[in-house]
Amino acid sequence: MIETRDLLKRHGGTTVLEQLSLTVPEKALTAIIGPNGAGKSTLLSLVSRLMPMSAGQVLVGGCDVATTPSDALARRMAILRQDNQSALRLTVRDLVGFGRFPHSKGRLHAEDLRHVDEALAYLQLEGLAERFLDELSGGQRQRAYIAMVLCQGTPCILLDEPLNNLDMAHAVNMMGLLRRAVTERGKTVVMVLHDINFASCYADHIIALKNGRLAIAGTPAEVVQDEVLSGLYGIPVSVHEVQGRRLCHYFG
Template sequence: MIETQELTRRYGETLVVDRVSLTLPKQGLTAIIGANGAGKSTFLGMISRLTAASAGAALIDGLDVAKTPTDALAQRLAILRQDNAIAARVTVRDLVSFGRYPHSKGRLTADDHARIDDALAFLELEPFSDRYLDEVSGGQRQRAHIAMVLAQDTDYVLLDEPLNNLDMRHARAMMSLLRRAVDERSRTVVVVLHDINFASCYADHIVAMRDGRVVAAGPPDHIVTTATLRAIYDIDVEVVTVRGYRTVHYYR
């Protein structure tokens, strides 16, 4: 279980995340939504310890992430940031193998290779495993980064806007893969999203943020409403149910 207690981040006089206290369900997919500047990525960064909290605490299964040894934390939690570019020319398999570093420290064992192969197969990357990253499409590259995170074999996976630069087909495929990681592998996935319809259709739980605070949190049916979305984005939308899922239509 991920729990935050009065989690706060300031940059000088600017309050970016304001005393957020939440419990995120285990073995489910949580989507964090909100307008630009709402504090979503900063909040996710503090949970993963990539961003230091100004106050408060983030706990993973009761462990304070700020005080937990790095090796121990990396075996429980994996994160993929927005900026995941790699300058070195590496193959897809090489990239995925980086996910095993917390376990092997670079000395890959037979078990490590098996988990790398498994991640490549799960993300349907086996035909491209020996290609360099600059030789595959943007969608395949993004899937390779997700495979690296899954190869880390952690209970918790945090993803900051993994749908960036993906077209509709690849974005849908990515969300389907994350849903499978929850349903088939009992992972706990927390993802920052801008697409409300993807959040509504694929997430079990949604956290809606504005100005560094949580406006609402709960299942999609409780969050994807005209009133709540107006409170988050300051625009009027029409919410309709399609195939059992709430979807958002924007007015002109």
């Protein structure tokens, strides 16, 4: 569904992403991993056209992102940025309602309100719906932003570090919920993750970046390997199979 061809991004004279040709499978959960500064957020920003590319091409559902009208793109994909900086004097319900903008153009109809209520319920935010964002904890606020993204009802969802600020229970819950969005609703979910064990247990496909290039892409069984992860992060990593799942151990 998403394909990049020879994608290149320069900031001034510095190349931060190059020769990036990859395919993100449709109706699957793809995790993007790699060290800090590898280019993960840059990749999501280029795919969603939040940032212009220096060269190359991005195709989403066969359409060239560079020439797709903004409203068509907004109905096709939604993105959660790594650093959300919306006005905090906004209620959770209003924030989630903003997610309907590509459909409602500002005036929420009954159908939009139904989507808002559904997203609030999906993220277990009903009790916080009337609270202002600056009255929430970091994890609660993160869930509100994710509700806003899901409320857009797009077939493709890009999430940059969605587990930030979530405790282990909410992180597991969030991964389960995104997994169901793929399996039950046929969504294409692409998420940047630092926790390799979550990528290993929940993703169908993993893309690893290093120094602005593709390091490896494949199934969790192909990517979650001692040598691959040790090479990617530059520290010793050992992978163990526990109850059929590949988990990595990387400290001590």
